[in-house]
Amino acid sequence: MRTFLTFVAAAGGALLLQTTVWHWLPLGGAIPDLLLVLCVYLGLHQHSVGGALGAFFLGYAQDSFSGGALGLNAFALSLIFMVVYLTSRRLWVDNAISKVVLVFLAVLIKTAAIIILLSIFLSTDGLWSTVVRHLPVEAAVAAVLSPAIFSLLAYGRQTSPAEDET
16 A cells, blocks of 8 residues: 555656646756656556556546647557566666666657657647757656656555554
């Protein structure tokens, strides 16, 4: 239960940061995707249907708060969960550096998936200049913040003595 509550609190905090605080920081308009970092964590540590549903609901919450096309982020985060899950089954992704690289690559994959879907269903005029300008900063900041977020979530996974007895 503690793990679930920690994750829900982290998701709520990430949504709050992404929708309000990041816009005030001088990052040149780039907004790091903290929900993607949480999705990568799920792909690394929750190898179950619950993890896949968690990734989907993270994306759905992001869609609900962003005001964009509903389902776009839900699909992208579900895709990221699958890629990270399959990667963690084949490769050793247990140290901090490999997790940072995985988050960086996940930002690139998510952006590519969203651009492909947008180009199929909507007009992408002017999208490339924005992506080229903001993507490196977003990916770098998300990767730099990922160890702190992973540490917070790992702390939430630790059980207290009272939880062990029940």
